[in-house]
Amino acid sequence: MTVRLVLVSPALSEALREARFDDGRPLDPVGLRRAREAAGTLPGAGPAFASPTVRCRETAAAMGLDAVEDPALAALDAGRWRGETLAEVGAREPAALAAWLGDPGAAPHGGESVRAVCDRTAAWLDALPERVGRAVAVIEPELVRAAVVRALGAPDEAFWRADVPPLTAVELSGRAGRWNVRMGRPLAPLDGDT
Template identity: 55%
Template sequence: MTVRLTLISPAANEALREVRFDDDGPLDAAGIACAEAVASAVGPSPRAYSSPSPRCRRTAEALGLPSEPVDALAGCAMGRWRGQTLAAVAAAEEAAVSAWLSDPAAAPHGGESLRDLRVRVGGWIDELREGSGRVTAVVEPDVIRAATVHALAAPDSMAWRLDVRPLTAVHLSGRAGRWNLRTGEPLGPRQR
């Protein structure tokens, strides 16, 4: 049986709206309302997971998915940049931000590199066994980028070219070594 993995990006919160490196801030009332409004578009899943962040866990709850937080699906560890806006970091550390954006192995913030994130997330995906059936995970946008790059065996730098909007779904089907991709499905009420 083919694995059918649906990766759902969380609803927006203050950090996302401010283009700030996530600091495990909660999902605010507006984000909860948006997630609840599209919950009918998310079918039940026998196996549901989430990034351990409060934003992803709360989005999964609002979508009606009883999910298990998985450390391997955590967003990229951003070290000393955590909680800061990209604009503030770029103003203070222009060369470091440039290195981070151009070299997937760079981690000038003292956290995790883009490559390390892809390897971690890819390892989790590859552990999904044939016969796993349908799996749903509410995960941070950078986790969706890493999973997509891994599944397509694309260069790590391609992650920067993937735009992941809030409350959208990316579908991977197949198994380790061979995945198919269906991208960018916005969540919304099911059409009858």
């Protein structure tokens, strides 16, 4: 049986607006409203999963999903950069930030490298049993990127080339080692839309 997995990025939070490494903040009022508006926009799904971050759990709940938190879907561990903006890190540690953005194996923050996130995400995808059929996972944008990179067989260096807007869906179909990708379906009006 083919697995049909919809990966949903979380709705807006203050941390996302500020380009801040996740600091556990909840969705902002606009994000919460848009997640509620997106309820019912997903095709009938079987099991639902969520990253164990506040914004992913809140997005899943607002969309009416009874999602199971999965530790394998944790956000990228940003180490000592957690809670800081990219601008703050860049001002204080420009060489370290450049290394992290340019080398998928680098983890100058003492956390997890891009390669490690890609490996962890691919392992989670490969462990999905074929009997799942349809499923949905509300996961952090970096995990959506990692899933796309690995599903397409792209090099880890392509990680930063995939933009993942808030509250959008990427659909994977296939099975371990062989995935097709359908990207970027908005689940609610984007900023500026009415």
